[in-house]
Amino acid sequence: MKFGVLQFPGSCDERDAVDACARVGEAELLWHRDPDLKGVDAVVVPGGFSYGDYLRAGAIARFSPAMESVIAFADAGGPVLGICNGFQVLCEAGLLPGALLRNVSLRFHCEQIGVEVVNADTAWTRAASPGERLSIPTKHGEGRFYAPNLDELEANGQVVFRYAPGENPNGSERDVAGVCNLQRNVVGLMPHPEHAVDTLTGSTDGLKLFASAVAAIATH
Numbered sequence: 501m502k503f504g505v506l507q508f509p510g511s512c513d514e515r516d517a518v519d520a521c522a523r524v525g526e527a528e529l530l531w532h533r534d535p536d537l538k539g540v541d542a543v544v545v546p547g548g549f550s551y552g553d554y555l556r557a558g559a560i561a562r563f564s565p566a567m568e569s570v571i572a573f574a575d576a577g578g579p580v581l582g583i584c585n586g587f588q589v590l591c592e593a594g595l596l597p598g599a600l601l602r603n604v605s606l607r608f609h610c611e612q613i614g615v616e617v618v619n620a621d622t623a624w625t626r627a628a629s630p631g632e633r634l635s636i637p638t639k640h641g642e643g644r645f646y647a648p649n650l651d652e653l654e655a656n657g658q659v660v661f662r663y664a665p666g667e668n669p670n671g672s673e674r675d676v677a678g679v680c681n682l683q684r685n686v687v688g689l690m691p692h693p694e695h696a697v698d699t700l701t702g703s704t705d706g707l708k709l710f711a712s713a714v715a716a717i718a719t720h
């Protein structure tokens with residue numbers, strides 16, 4: 501099982517993402533200009549500030565040559581995870597519904613928070629239980645999830661994560677922290693599971709997402 505972690509100019513969490521993936525499988529960095537995904541079994545689009553967040557976070561990165569390959573990979577059912585800036589890129593690319601707006605505070609927010617698993621039947625949450633609370637860091641300025649069809653997303657089971665009560669850092673409607681596509685192989689979330697994989701930093705809850713992908717590939 502090999503993960504590919506896609507790196508853009510301005511990514512900053514790709515090394516932690518590789519480390520997180522390497523705890524449950526093999527992992528390698530993929531450069532955004534190269535459309536060859538090197539035969540990986542799952543793709544992680546990591547956090548950071550691709551292209552300096554100019555225009556809108558993720559708006560430029562989504563035109564990278566590798567993104568066309570990621571879209572084809574996702575359309576074929578391959579597991580894709582977008583973390584924070586990666587979530588923003590996947591929304592911009594049309595792989596996930598909705599958009600991420602500026603935090604309601606208009607401030608960058610950085611904190612360890614509680615995140616509840618709403619849907620444990622996706623490629624990236626099957627190792628968790630519905631209602632399970634994970635402790636994961638969050639750090640972003642444009643994390644307020646918005647979708648005009650939120651009722652429909654809820655009805656489809658596309659809301660995958662919610663901020664724990666009282667811990668919503670950005671004003672997202674109905675505390676939405678992460679969503680998936682209809683096929684449930686593409687998941688995006690604002691909190692950073694790759695920063696919660698070692699007891700040294702206080703939580704290993706993030707490993708559940710990466711272990712889920714390994715299970716998804718094993719039963720594919």
Ligand SMILES: NC(=O)CC[C@H](N)C(=O)O
Nearest residue numbers: 547548584585640641642
């Ligand atoms: N940690 C990150 O990935 C930051 C995401 C994004 N650039 C923001 O500030 O909203």
